Amino acid sequence: MRKIWHIGITDLKLIVKDKMFFFWSLLFPMIFIYIFGSLFTAGRTDTKSALMVLNKDKGQWGAYLIEKIDAPGIELKKVDAIPKDYIRFVIIPENFSQNIEAFKSQSITLMQKSDSNLKAGRMAETKIMQSIIKLITEMIIKGEKDIKTFFDKKPEFRSMVEIKTRFPDKTITKIPSGFDHTIPGILVQFIMIMVLVSGGIIVMEDRKRGILSRVLFSSASYLELLGGKFFGRLLMGLLQSLILIIVGMIMFHLNLGNFLYSFLNILIFSACMACLSIFIGSVLNSEEVIVGVAILTGNIFAALGGSWWPMEVVPDTFKIVGMISPSYWAMKTFHQVIFFKEGFSEILINFVVLSVFFLVFMFLAVRYFKIRD
Amino acid sequence: MEKKILEIKNLTKTYGELTALNSFSLSLEKGEILGLLGPNGAGKTTMISILSGIVKDFSGTVTFKNENLFSNRELKNYMGIVPQDMAFYEDLNAMENLMFWGGLYNLPNSTLKKRAAQLLELVELGTRAKEPIKNFSGGMKRRLNIAIGLIHNPELLLLDEPTVGIDVQAKVNILDIIKNVGEQGTAVIFTTHQLAEVEQICSRIVIMDKGTLLAQGTMDELIRIVGGKEMVDVEGEFSANHFSEIIKNQNHQGIEILSVSDNLANLAFDNTDLIPSMMEQLFKNQIVVSDLKIKSPNLEAVFLKLTGRSLRD
Numbered sequence: 001m002r003k004i005w006h007i008g009i010t011d012l013k014l015i016v017k018d019k020m021f022f023f024w025s026l027l028f029p030m031i032f033i034y035i036f037g038s039l040f041t042a043g044r045t046d047t048k049s050a051l052m053v054l055n056k057d058k059g060q061w062g063a064y065l066i067e068k069i070d071a072p073g074i075e076l077k078k079v080d081a082i083p084k085d086y087i088r089f090v091i092i093p094e095n096f097s098q099n100i101e102a103f104k105s106q107s108i109t110l111m112q113k114s115d116s117n118l119k120a121g122r123m124a125e126t127k128i129m130q131s132i133i134k135l136i137t138e139m140i141i142k143g144e145k146d147i148k149t150f151f152d153k154k155p156e157f158r159s160m161v162e163i164k165t166r167f168p169d170k171t172i173t174k175i176p177s178g179f180d181h182t183i184p185g186i187l188v189q190f191i192m193i194m195v196l197v198s199g200g201i202i203v204m205e206d207r208k209r210g211i212l213s214r215v216l217f218s219s220a221s222y223l224e225l226l227g228g229k230f231f232g233r234l235l236m237g238l239l240q241s242l243i244l245i246i247v248g249m250i251m252f253h254l255n256l257g258n259f260l261y262s263f264l265n266i267l268i269f270s271a272c273m274a275c276l277s278i279f280i281g282s283v284l285n286s287e288e289v290i291v292g293v294a295i296l297t298g299n300i301f302a303a304l305g306g307s308w309w310p311m312e313v314v315p316d317t318f319k320i321v322g323m324i325s326p327s328y329w330a331m332k333t334f335h336q337v338i339f340f341k342e343g344f345s346e347i348l349i350n351f352v353v354l355s356v357f358f359l360v361f362m363f364l365a366v367r368y369f370k371i372r373d
Numbered sequence: 374m375e376k377k378i379l380e381i382k383n384l385t386k387t388y389g390e391l392t393a394l395n396s397f398s399l400s401l402e403k404g405e406i407l408g409l410l411g412p413n414g415a416g417k418t419t420m421i422s423i424l425s426g427i428v429k430d431f432s433g434t435v436t437f438k439n440e441n442l443f444s445n446r447e448l449k450n451y452m453g454i455v456p457q458d459m460a461f462y463e464d465l466n467a468m469e470n471l472m473f474w475g476g477l478y479n480l481p482n483s484t485l486k487k488r489a490a491q492l493l494e495l496v497e498l499g500t501r502a503k504e505p506i507k508n509f510s511g512g513m514k515r516r517l518n519i520a521i522g523l524i525h526n527p528e529l530l531l532l533d534e535p536t537v538g539i540d541v542q543a544k545v546n547i548l549d550i551i552k553n554v555g556e557q558g559t560a561v562i563f564t565t566h567q568l569a570e571v572e573q574i575c576s577r578i579v580i581m582d583k584g585t586l587l588a589q590g591t592m593d594e595l596i597r598i599v600g601g602k603e604m605v606d607v608e609g610e611f612s613a614n615h616f617s618e619i620i621k622n623q624n625h626q627g628i629e630i631l632s633v634s635d636n637l638a639n640l641a642f643d644n645t646d647l648i649p650s651m652m653e654q655l656f657k658n659q660i661v662v663s664d665l666k667i668k669s670p671n672l673e674a675v676f677l678k679l680t681g682r683s684l685r686d
Binding site for chain 2: 002003006007010013014017018209210211213214215216217218219220221371372
């Protein structure tokens, strides 16, 4: 075990000593994160919910509704006509008070610009819904000021109306930002590129320079050598992840959901890439070819696997094609853990599929690992 | 105390039709520096590769410290190898390389650091320990390659052509280091095709060609193979066949053709008095001789005598 650690740590040291390491592992992925993160975050940055209100009602309930909507966090502005430039506005129709007192159905229209801030929009929607409920409640208690007084006076209604609120299953309880998708996506892409490029080149060079043979001449065994090479590449994947997660948390308030599940996901995916890098380093013979193959594979799998955009937005054919990529299963796990707060039983299938990829890549690594040309 | 450290018996290795080693036997004592001399393709590297465990599927036995070398991995802790390749990490500095290679031998870190520092002094890289190896000259890299082979203080050191591709001064340094290692009690097997190198540092020399051991012994023992003859190299404008014919037809007693090719012949003379009569025959047969060198018997002559060809062929 000591020799496996020793060989693995030395490989990691070789990567970190490279002058370009921080460019490839930090700056370059950051460019991707910034571009894709910005694309998937609403263009406007109105964190306080701007809301214009056009009240066409002349009765008391329209004004009451506006009074209830106007709350901290809502930047309310009353207007007399439909505005040309707006972020979101709500229209209370004519004869609103008259109609609801007659128990007629009423529609309240809320309009939002498509590029408006998602979080602020949700806040406005929630506030409008709360206000409608308050209005309905007020109508029920008919001037009794508050619902407790009403129920005290009319206990027969207590059992008739029961209001329970809860989030439906899989409701997104914390609204993820574009970066919550992009950072795991770029992390998956760069684990792949980083481990395949750096790990593959070192295996190839070690073979060509006679370093692998020389290691075997020591008392280290073949298994210790192979284990050390695997361990070094696993560490490379984990280091790449650590860098992006720390930066993501500091700069973009990255939300990883259940940390243990996310860590397991990164661990299995890195293990897959560690084996694949030993394989390509064993069968390819030049740095240029390894870089080309790794970048091409990394980018194709990133696109197919949903690293750049959520798989929910791609056609079904691409979803099926994407399944051939380990990136797809890693990203699926991240989505389920970060966005839908799913448990271990729901993500287990993803781990099983990733483990199958790991076994296939491990077979290739062991079968083709060459000590010398 | 048992002095013999290594015994190779009937080592044979074939690659398809080609026999790289043919029933090769050899033994080595502690502190002995053995020069394995042979041209390219003689089987020197194959033998080193077998001893280092890289080449498998061979027949014969190798006993190291009274045990089968290949049945006990721990024996490798007592052997060091210096391959022909610069097999180390150019992105690490000399000290880091020694720490990596030494770490494979389960040496405690403190011992390893001390040993690495000593070795860097020995190979005259003490002041360059923390410099990137990329900046090293060929000779410095060769010296580091040797230091790596010695990091775990082995009892047997195998060096595969350690002086290839370096300048004369660097060669001298490396030969001094090897000599020093031998003097400290480490047995050394040193392959080369440079006659001067084995003459300079080896206590025993093995001459091999085409996978076969042709002769072995000390320098004096080997030279006795060519007897008290004088070596004469003849250069001129002639074909190999024509030259051989003239010498044979004249039935010169006391002249032996060691090797002959177009424009160059290596001859062994019982007596240099025979040279004028040979020259006369050559002129009569319209052969122009441009150069004639008389040399004392040396390893090259031994090699020519044994193989019929020069080491440089």
